[in-house]
Amino acid sequence: MRLFLIFLRIGVMNEFQYRINLAIQLLQSLIAVGTGLVVLALIFRQTTTLSGWTQPELLVVMGVYTIVGGIVGFIIEPNMGQLMQDIRMGTFDYLLTKPADSQLLVSVRQFRLWSLTDVVVGAIVGAWGLASMSATVRPIDAAGFVVFLAAGAVLIYCVWLLITTGAFWFIRMEMVQELFQGIYRAGQYPVSIYPTWLRTILTFVLPIGFAVTFPSEALTRRATVTWGLIMIGFTVVLFAATRMVWKFGTRRYSGASA
Amino acid sequence: MSSGDSAVSGDHASIVVDGLGKTFNVPVREPGLRSAVTSLFNRKTNDVVAVDDVGFTVEAGEIVGFLGPNGAGKTTTLKMLSGLLHPSEGQASVLGYTPFDRDKEFLRQITLVMGNRNQLQWDLPALDSFEMSRAVYRIPRPEFVEQRDELIELLDLGELVSKPVRNLSLGERMKAEIANSLLHRPAVLFLDEPTLGLDVTMQRRIRSFLADYNRRHNATILLTSHYMADVEALCRRVMVINNGSLMFDGDLELLSERFGGHRTLVVTLSEPADLSTYGEVVDDSTPSRPSIRIGGDEAAAVTARLLAEQPVIDLTIEQPPIDDVIERAFGVEADTA
Numbered sequence: 254m255r256l257f258l259i260f261l262r263i264g265v266m267n268e269f270q271y272r273i274n275l276a277i278q279l280l281q282s283l284i285a286v287g288t289g290l291v292v293l294a295l296i297f298r299q300t301t302t303l304s305g306w307t308q309p310e311l312l313v314v315m316g317v318y319t320i321v322g323g324i325v326g327f328i329i330e331p332n333m334g335q336l337m338q339d340i341r342m343g344t345f346d347y348l349l350t351k352p353a354d355s356q357l358l359v360s361v362r363q364f365r366l367w368s369l370t371d372v373v374v375g376a377i378v379g380a381w382g383l384a385s386m387s388a389t390v391r392p393i394d395a396a397g398f399v400v401f402l403a404a405g406a407v408l409i410y411c412v413w414l415l416i417t418t419g420a421f422w423f424i425r426m427e428m429v430q431e432l433f434q435g436i437y438r439a440g441q442y443p444v445s446i447y448p449t450w451l452r453t454i455l456t457f458v459l460p461i462g463f464a465v466t467f468p469s470e471a472l473t474r475r476a477t478v479t480w481g482l483i484m485i486g487f488t489v490v491l492f493a494a495t496r497m498v499w500k501f502g503t504r505r506y507s508g509a510s511a
Numbered sequence: 512m513s514s515g516d517s518a519v520s521g522d523h524a525s526i527v528v529d530g531l532g533k534t535f536n537v538p539v540r541e542p543g544l545r546s547a548v549t550s551l552f553n554r555k556t557n558d559v560v561a562v563d564d565v566g567f568t569v570e571a572g573e574i575v576g577f578l579g580p581n582g583a584g585k586t587t588t589l590k591m592l593s594g595l596l597h598p599s600e601g602q603a604s605v606l607g608y609t610p611f612d613r614d615k616e617f618l619r620q621i622t623l624v625m626g627n628r629n630q631l632q633w634d635l636p637a638l639d640s641f642e643m644s645r646a647v648y649r650i651p652r653p654e655f656v657e658q659r660d661e662l663i664e665l666l667d668l669g670e671l672v673s674k675p676v677r678n679l680s681l682g683e684r685m686k687a688e689i690a691n692s693l694l695h696r697p698a699v700l701f702l703d704e705p706t707l708g709l710d711v712t713m714q715r716r717i718r719s720f721l722a723d724y725n726r727r728h729n730a731t732i733l734l735t736s737h738y739m740a741d742v743e744a745l746c747r748r749v750m751v752i753n754n755g756s757l758m759f760d761g762d763l764e765l766l767s768e769r770f771g772g773h774r775t776l777v778v779t780l781s782e783p784a785d786l787s788t789y790g791e792v793v794d795d796s797t798p799s800r801p802s803i804r805i806g807g808d809e810a811a812a813v814t815a816r817l818l819a820e821q822p823v824i825d826l827t828i829e830q831p832p833i834d835d836v837i838e839r840a841f842g843v844e845a846d847t848a
Binding site (some may be wrong): 255256259260263266267342343344347348349350351352353357362504 | 584593594597614615616618621622623625628629630634635639641643645646647648649763842
């Protein structure tokens with residue numbers, strides 16, 4: 254935790270040197286959200302609900318989608334990118350000679366501060382959606398939202414790290430990042446609008462459903478206790494599995510590399 | 512020596528290696544599309560012995576040069592000693608620890624520097640990377656500041672540490688890399704080509720720094736280098752490895768004796784004389800100052816005869832340059848292999 258805070262401080266301090274990036278990132282967030290809003294508007298010109306989701310509710314989903322994207326861009330994506338580069342360049346060796354947990358070390362080294370603009374923009378869109386909804390948000394909904402959001406971020410981290418760990422076996426994995434972004438775009442809409450097979454994949458295999466739809470469902474009173482427990486259980490299991498694969502992968506890396 | 516008694520003899524020995532070996536299992540594939548496809552399903556692999564039955568002991572405070580051509584197994588050995596690679600055979604003990612256990616206490620006391628691989632954050636000033644190292648090694652603040660400032664001074668880094676690393680020259684970067692690797696004041700240093708690609712001045716600077724660091728902290732240093740000057744300046748003891756086997760372990764001077772095979776005698780005479788009966792005359796351009804080449808083991812006898820039989824004013828015995836010696840040593844190995 255101390256390690257995390259020190260790295261965070263250094264990362265953040267440095268990002269402040271590049272203030273122009275803030276403007277660029279902000280512009281990017283606005284364009285992305287703007288396009289999303291236009292698409293939503295077009296859809297709702299034809300219909301009043303999409304698989305049972307009203308327009309304000311979909312705004313909430315879009316807000317959550319943008320928030321989660323911001324979290325991913327802030328910490329998960331830069332660290333996984335750096336890890337991939339380290340494995341390719343051989344500098345990963347250094348990480349294994351440090352007296353700290355290697356998984357922790359690779360997960361908290363880099364921060365892209367300005368990605369947090371997505372979190373802000375997403376929060377505004379989400380709040381707008383919530384305000385236009387007829388129902389109000391109860392404390393229990395808000396709590397569920399926070400828990401699901403955190404669990405969702407952990408799930409995305411696990412999946413990404415699992416895929417990256419694959420680089421121990423197959424060095425060429427640069428496309429992971431693009432692959433992930435492509436799939437993540439599917440999270441812009443609630444997974445319930447997709448056919449069952451795709452929904453299952455997006456929920457359990459590449460848990461966009463968990464990460465984006467679940468927090469939104471909490472806010473729109475769709476969440477059930479059962480599904481909440483399933484999500485938390487799934488997060489714990491996947492985290493443990495990721496840990497095991499990481500340990501196994503680093504051992505194997507040591508055994509095989511030249 | 513087995514690892515069992517290393518705990519007993521470990522008072523002074525900082526590295527004990529016995530029968531160490533590493534075999535890599537590498538996929539082989541013929542060139543061409545067809546074999547590329549078949550190798551997807553039916554992967555042929557080859558065992559490549561990178562290190563074979565290597566054994567040595569290094570005392571605390573020693574600087575040992577590790578020599579050998581590319582691919583000889585130097586880096587593989589260093590990686591096994593720093594806990595990165597699991598040995599296929601044999602034992603290694605560093606400071607009483609088995610490296611591959613990667614015990615945190617062990618890792619806190621060693622460092623690994625690879626001349627061709629950076630670990631400083633590219634976009635950040637080195638000072639920030641130093642802070643990160645402090646966090647990773649949990650160095651108390653006063654100790655950290657003291658060690659950091661000492662390193663900055665000894666390596667003559669000055670203001671360079673506050674510039675982003677990407678703006679530094681190769682040599683400056685290497686100095687910063689070394690400083691970063693020594694902040695936790697390791698007792699054992701594994702240096703893989705620390706002067707790679709640096710100019711002569713910078714090489715000398717790093718060399719004298721390492722000698723100084725070794726004296727100040729009684730640190731054990733195991734160093735590989737392509738530059739003979741590094742080894743000659745720093746190491747009294749060298750180990751020569753080729754094709755994974757340790758071919759020589761001992762004094763630098765003994766190395767030239769063993770593999771050099773010959774000495775050059777430069778004789779200054781009061782009047783010219785024919786010395787071809789003593790050895791092969793390699794240079795008689797100055798008749799009163801000829802050079803002859805003789806076998807390493809006959810140096811004493813030939814010198815005695817010369818002094819007795821010829822009007823010798825002065826006489827020097829020259830060892831062949833270490834580069835020649837090494838080249839010769841590997842040549843010998845290649846011939847017999």
